[in-house]
Amino acid sequence: MRQRIAIDMDETIVDTLSRHLEWYNKEFDQQVTKADLYGKKIYHYVVEDHVARVRSYPNHPEFFVDIPPLEGALEVIRELHTRYDIVIATAAMEYPTSFNAKYEWLTKYLPFLSPMNFIFCGNKGVVNADYLIDDSSRHFVDFKGTGILFSASHNLLEAAEKRVNNWQDVHAMFL
Amino acid sequence: MRQRIAIDMDETIVDTLSRHLEWYNKEFDQQVTKADLYGKKIYHYVVEDHVARVRSYPNHPEFFVDIPPLEGALEVIRELHTRYDIVIATAAMEYPTSFNAKYEWLTKYLPFLSPMNFIFCGNKGVVNADYLIDDSSRHFVDFKGTGILFSASHNLLEAAEKRVNNWQDVHAMFL
Numbered sequence: 001m002r003q004r005i006a007i008d009m010d011e012t013i014v015d016t017l018s019r020h021l022e023w024y025n026k027e028f029d030q031q032v033t034k035a036d037l038y039g040k041k042i043y044h045y046v047v048e049d050h051v052a053r054v055r056s057y058p059n060h061p062e063f064f065v066d067i068p069p070l071e072g073a074l075e076v077i078r079e080l081h082t083r084y085d086i087v088i089a090t091a092a093m094e095y096p097t098s099f100n101a102k103y104e105w106l107t108k109y110l111p112f113l114s115p116m117n118f119i120f121c122g123n124k125g126v127v128n129a130d131y132l133i134d135d136s137s138r139h140f141v142d143f144k145g146t147g148i149l150f151s152a153s154h155n156l157l158e159a160a161e162k163r164v165n166n167w168q169d170v171h172a173m174f175l
Numbered sequence: 176m177r178q179r180i181a182i183d184m185d186e187t188i189v190d191t192l193s194r195h196l197e198w199y200n201k202e203f204d205q206q207v208t209k210a211d212l213y214g215k216k217i218y219h220y221v222v223e224d225h226v227a228r229v230r231s232y233p234n235h236p237e238f239f240v241d242i243p244p245l246e247g248a249l250e251v252i253r254e255l256h257t258r259y260d261i262v263i264a265t266a267a268m269e270y271p272t273s274f275n276a277k278y279e280w281l282t283k284y285l286p287f288l289s290p291m292n293f294i295f296c297g298n299k300g301v302v303n304a305d306y307l308i309d310d311s312s313r314h315f316v317d318f319k320g321t322g323i324l325f326s327a328s329h330n331l332l333e334a335a336e337k338r339v340n341n342w343q344d345v346h347a348m349f350l
Binding site for chain 1: 179181262264267268271272274275278289290291292293294295296297298300301302303304319
């Protein structure tokens with residue numbers, strides 16, 4: 001039986017942070033870069049008056065439209081798909097208005113995956129898989145399989161039992 | 176640690192079939208009842224020319240709005256919630272345009288459950304739970320826990336290792 005790899009979407013497959021920075025910098029006339037967010041989330045970096053706005057961006061129907069994938073993500077997932085059972089597990093319940101945009105993105109950029117393998121959830125402890133590749137280590141707490149932390153600016157100061165820095169690392173680990 | 180019960184939505188918590196029949200009978204001037212669907216799905220009962228229309232109903236944004244819950248469902252789930260970890264696992268990927276309506280329904284009728292415990296998926300083999308209560312036995316094939324068939328017109332001729340006929344039976348089994 002094939003092993004199952006669950007893969008997070010935001011900041012693991014798609015470059016959500018770039019979209020966040022793009023919208024934030026435009027709205028508030030700022031020049032925040034990913035380097036500024038070393039070890040923290042954008043919510044923890046911006047001034048308090050801006051937090052609610054920044055948090056609301058992913059609820060906008062346009063936020064996920066054509067967000068660029070992270071380098072190598074699509075190619076490596078396509079290759080993993082030939083040897084593993086791949087499911088995409090995204091914490092969509094945090095942004096319920098994002099359901100359709102996320103579904104559109106996934107079917108457009110990962111057309112070789114069946115939507116039957118998409119999971120829109122909250123807590124990822126409910127996902128039954130051998131591995132979970134995710135930039136948020138909180139999802140590993142209740143997860144029964146092996147959590148693999150996907151490096152993102154906000155998690156670079158975290159200790160991780162297993163970490164991949166990019167999709168090349170994922171390729172090296174599984175293929 | 177609490178045991179986790181995953182519960183299907185359509186024809187387990189909500190009376191989807193009544194809505195289907197209501198819309199079908201109205202559109203095609205018919206009088207189909209649940210009794211007519213003993214052992215079969217509505218798609219297998221109606222004449223071939225109507226199948227595509229009937230299949231399309233759940234894609235309509237109004238289809239899930241205020242569908243009535245099945246008798247006892249809300250009360251028993253509320254009680255289960257005090258002793259078990261409850262997740263709602265619905266095969267929403269089959270009807271992607273239903274995401275929002277399903278989310279609205281769940282937050283309105285089961286407000287004591289956190290949306291973090293909702294799972295919109297396709298294949299339910301990806302759900303990590305001890306039990307899955309579902310009217311579709313196909314979801315039990317890859318499911319690692321115990322599948323419990325919730326009786327619905329279409330499954331009454333199926334053999335089932337564990338079957339509940341209604342929410343009273345669920346109460347008796349778990350509480």
